Structure formats: C-alpha cells, structure tokens
Amino acid sequence: MPAPIPVSISTAIMAAGRRLDQRGWVPATAGNFSMKLEAGRIAVTRSGVHKGFLQPEHVMVVDGEGRAEDPALRPSAETLLHCGIYRRFPGAQASLHGHSVANTVLSRRAGACVVLEGYELLKAFPGLETHEARIELPVLDNDQDIARMQRELDRRWDALERDGVAVPPGYLIRGHGVYVWAGSMDGALARLEALEFMLECELMQGRG
Amino acid sequence: MPAPIPVSISTAIMAAGRRLDQRGWVPATAGNFSMKLEAGRIAVTRSGVHKGFLQPEHVMVVDGEGRAEDPALRPSAETLLHCGIYRRFPGAQASLHGHSVANTVLSRRAGACVVLEGYELLKAFPGLETHEARIELPVLDNDQDIARMQRELDRRWDALERDGVAVPPGYLIRGHGVYVWAGSMDGALARLEALEFMLECELMQGRG
C-alpha cells in the first residue's frame, strides 16, 4: 500500500488554496497545486473542487507520468504540466497554477512572451540580483491537449537553454493563467505574489 | 402546516451571502438567492435585508408562482425571476442574483448580449468542453414589472432553442446585475465566480 500524504504536505497545499482564494486567483474550480513527495510521487489537487475550500481528501497522489495511485480519483486536468515541471527542474518541490484578472488579460493580449523589467520585485526570481534585470515570461497558446501543450513548452525551454538564457520559473497560458514553481511551497507562493504584482502593475499602466 | 426549511438549505443560502458580500457583489440590500425544495416549493431570501448578514429568519418559502406560504413575509422583489428559472430548467436547484461593478458597467454598455470567448473558465459552463467555445450571455433591459421581464426572457430563451443554441445558465439585466443557476449551490457559486471573473477581464481589457 502506498504511503499516505504527509500532513505537512496536505496542510501546505490547503493553506496555499486559501491564500490564493483571498486574492481572487482561484475562481470557480480553477487552479491546481502540487508538491513533490519521495520516490517521484507527486501530491496534486483533485479535479473539480474549489481550491479555496480544500480538505485533506481533495489532495491525491500521481506518479511522474501523472497516473493516479488510486484509480478511483481524478487528478486536476493539468496534472501533466506539474509533472513536466518536476521532470525538467530537479530543484522544484512545489508548483502553483492560478487565474488572475491581470494574468488572463495580459496573456490574451501578449505575443510569445510578456516582458517584465525595472521592478525591484524581479529579485524574487533566481539569478536576477538587481532590478535592472529583465525577464521574458513565456506565453503559450491554450490547448485542451495537455500533453501537446507540455511538448510545446519543452521546445520553448530547449530553445532558451540553447540560447544560454536562464529558464524563468514560471509561464503563462493564454486566457488560462500562470504556473510558477520553487524549492518550497513558501518559495512558490512568494514567486506567485511577486509575478502577479508585476503583472497587475503592467495592466494598470496600460502596457501589456 | 408546511414543512420548515431544512437547515442545510438555509445554511447554504446564508454562506452564499457571506461569500458574495466578501467579493462586494451584494451592496446595500441588493441581490437575492434561492434553492428548490420538495414539491415545487422554493426557499428564497426576504426583501430588504443585507445579503452579507443573513440569518435563518431571512429565508422564506414561496410556491412556483412566487406566492409566499406565510403571507406576513415579503419575498425578494425579483422572486418571479427565480421561479422562471426553476420552471424552465428542471435541473436547476439553486439560483443566485448579484450586482458587481463589472456586470453593471458591462451590461449598461452592451447591446442584446455580452460575448465571452477564449477563456479557459468558459469550461465552467455546461456543454463547453474547450476554451475555444464562446458564450452569448443575454442582456435584458431593466424593468420594474418583473413578470414582463420574465416573459421577455422566455421569448429570448425560446428563440435560442429554435436556433438550436444551448441556453446559457445565466443572464444580465442592464444596470441591475447577473442571474446564474446550477444543480447545486456550490455549482451556482462556481458559475457566478467564473462569470464575474471573465466579466472583470472584459472590463479591464477595455472591451465590453
């Protein structure tokens, strides 16, 4: 029998949900969250529940390919995107997906990326030691075929690495929200808040 | 003597009120909520109370024509719109009416409908399996004659059905807010949140 989800993990995921809900970033049943467990297992939110009112039973376990350990449970539709993050970035321990008005409006209006520069909060991202850095946040077209969207994402990440550009720990899906990750849930929440803050600034200053 | 309102029903209606109030969607005494009971009876909020501070005694019962079981109590002015929803859509179990800045501004500016397309959150609506769907949310002119407004709404719904278009589980009244419904209170809240989120995006992106 597989190991149960540690209470510290389900508690961190439930708290993240309440926090995002207070900000208005998980409307309806939108958003999904995950944390890495031991042995390649991943704790992820179940499909179809409101992320602001999560209970322990709303968190389940999948393997690195997104397959549910308990076949009676259905993971979030975008579980493969969480798996794609953990597969590529060994330091990632927690991933958050949320919908904000700012990230939705800006991603609908953007081309292949959203550029953020001149913000002190860029320092919340790794490798950016000063506010003079800039970040090009990838924007993907939305696609109901999640595996295909992950392949497109891997191509984008491959191209960044070929060009010697540090892959930013986040991306947008057009009209569909943001993904961020970090080495801990607190780290992922901090990156999400930093990113949403800068996107809201972009929205309010009338440039996308 | 008619059966009392089940505690689960009045609790769900009071909780919905607190949730909408946190979002700023029930200013003053605006908004009204209902849930279907057995035998065609409907539990609905009373007129003239703040929906963010509902107590059990602020929920009353009407029949399918909106007549109060207890003639001493006055139901919400728009009770006939709730009745119109339950009469037409047998699956509807809960209905919510709220006023948001976004739905008020957009409905005042709109023509006969508000078009929403390209949002992942469209999947919160039935029959829309992908974000590529679009929804034409009906916008009715406001009218203090609620029965007349319901007749106009029925004409609009009839026309949609004649054209083979799925009737969306929601509509706007110009300068007066939104109505949504679903098979449960949680479902109605999810649709309301999804709809308000998309309307706020429309407002922020400067298109109505």
Added chain:
Amino acid sequence: MPAPIPVSISTAIMAAGRRLDQRGWVPATAGNFSMKLEAGRIAVTRSGVHKGFLQPEHVMVVDGEGRAEDPALRPSAETLLHCGIYRRFPGAQASLHGHSVANTVLSRRAGACVVLEGYELLKAFPGLETHEARIELPVLDNDQDIARMQRELDRRWDALERDGVAVPPGYLIRGHGVYVWAGSMDGALARLEALEFMLECELMQGRG
C-alpha cells in the same frame, strides 16, 4: 451628569467603522460617524483616531451645535456637518462620512453635482421607486471653515426645495469624501454601499 452613550449606539458606530475599513473607505484617521441620542444630543466619533479600530471611548457626545459635553474631548473636525444633517432632516438618526477612491476622484473631476441614472441601486434612495429615476448628488468645494461649508450646503438644499426637488440623503465634498444619512445605522450603511457602488461604476466606465 449627562446620560452615558447606550451600548447599542457605540456598538453600531464601532461596527460601521470596521465595515468601512474593510472596504478601504476610512484611510488614516479619515471619516467620522454619528448617531442621534435623546434630547438633541448626538454621539459622534472623536478626532484623530483610526475609524477601523474604534473602541467605546472613541465615541463622545455633542449637542446640536457641536459642543462637547465633556470639554476635555475633541469631536471630529466635521462635527458641524453632522449637526447640519440632524437639524434639517428630522428623520435622520445616523450619518456616515467616508473617503473612497471613487468618491475622491469623481468629486475632484465633477462640477456642481454628480449625476447617477439607470442604476437599479438608485432604489436604495428614498422616493426613487424605479431604476429610471436619476439623482443629482451635490458636490461642494472643500473648505476648512466647516461652518461656512454648512451654510453653503444649506443654500444648496434651500434651492433644491424651492425647485421642488427632493433633497438626496447624501453629498460629496471635493477631494474629501461623501456624507450619507438615514433613519438607522443599517439604513445609512445601505445607502453608503449603494452610493459607493454606483460611483465605482461611474469611475470604471470612464465617465464622471
């Protein structure tokens, strides 16, 4: 010795402060609230305290001319405006003054009044039975001489009455916020919420 302030009165005033603070309408030490007591006495908030954190000792008593019963206490600077309301409108029992971004921006931009029309929420104001009504909310120039500002206000109210126009139970001071009143604190809060909602709609739709 004068009668103490009834607990129900100080409680209602403190609760109003917390509510307005949640909405962001009493920044810094801005805003002031009052309720009528017996014999022409008025309970009013003291000067210089944050209205979101009121304690019973932050509410004091003045007479109809704004003179403190306890000369050691200083009432809100705008106490005379509260007195002006109770003097003119015998039905008024509670008055609220708050600063919102919407009422500040719109009053700075407006001429002698702000016009509101076509909103269902206009029904929160007396004598407006339908959304087809319109309201002309007076906008006064700000003035540190409160008695002079009250005289100007009385002239405006006189002129409205001469023209047979119902005096709306609220007004704006340019760059300085809103005043509303009603026959109870709940009524005053409902009018404030209705008014702020419509002003925020006006602000968001780009018309002032």
Added chain:
Amino acid sequence: MPAPIPVSISTAIMAAGRRLDQRGWVPATAGNFSMKLEAGRIAVTRSGVHKGFLQPEHVMVVDGEGRAEDPALRPSAETLLHCGIYRRFPGAQASLHGHSVANTVLSRRAGACVVLEGYELLKAFPGLETHEARIELPVLDNDQDIARMQRELDRRWDALERDGVAVPPGYLIRGHGVYVWAGSMDGALARLEALEFMLECELMQGRG
C-alpha cells in the same frame, strides 16, 4: 548581553505586517519595517521573510549604522534607509516600507517627484493644515547600492532644507515602493494609508 526587543515593539511590527498584507502592499518577501529602541538601537525586520506572517523571531536589532547585534542574523537589505531616516529626523520612531501597485506604477512613470494637491488627506502630513497645501514627494532612482541611494536622498533633503521647504515624511523609489515614518507606529501606518490612498486616486484619475 544586549536588552531583548520589548514585546510591545515586536507586536506593533508584526501587526503592521498583517495590516499591509491585507492591503496587498507586501507581496512575496517585499517590504520592511523598523522602530527605534533606546540608545540608538533599531528593531528591524529580517531579510527574506513574508511580512504578512511575521513572528517575534523575524524582528532583530541593528545599531545606527545598520550593523546587526547578533551577527548570525541578516537584516532587511534596505536597513540603511531606515537608519538614514532615524539619523536625520530625531522625532521618527517608526518607519514603514511597502510596495503597492499604485506607488510602483506612479514612481516608474514620474520624474523627480510626485505632486499631490487638493486632497483633504494631505492633512495627515505635518505642517499641512488645509487641503489647499501641496506636497512634492521625492522619487529616487532605484539602486542596489543602498548606501549610495541614501547619500542621494540626503542630497535631496539638504536641497529642500536650503530652499526652506519642509521635508515630507516619505519618499518613493522608482519601481520599488514607498518609505514613510512618524513618531509612532500608528502614526506611520496612518501616513502610509493616507499616501497610498492619494496615489491610488492619482492612478485612477489617469494622471501620474
């Protein structure tokens, strides 16, 4: 052994953090707060923690030059700016630094200062007895060399004093937030709320 931080001080700093977080002014690990202790010592928040969830152990002590009493602890990166305030303004007892969308967008767009005039809330600032006053809030270019930024600030303050202009108890750093101070934490919070309110008004009225 140095004296511990009084509970009243750490409590005031933690409460300020929760308040700013509710307003959205300390995203990620942004923001930092300080209060003056006896003998030139300063209590300041530690680097790298979320200011909305401060615990007593997240507050530490530095001397007037920003050197940690406990060398194992790292103070906020901008500690020298807090020291610069206490060095220059003997009446300052509490300083707050926060990031809001309004102060970020406006400081990025502004020249050498942001002008605020015609707001009643200007009275929250010292020496401004009426709303007819105006304030020129200095805007500094952001700089990762904090000592250099403080020297530039001192030059700006020197120039104001030479011109006989009262130094306003606050300033903006471009794309990086606001600093305010006062003779108590309540006073600093009131000035911050007043300032952010006026900046949000400026942002909403489309002028920076």
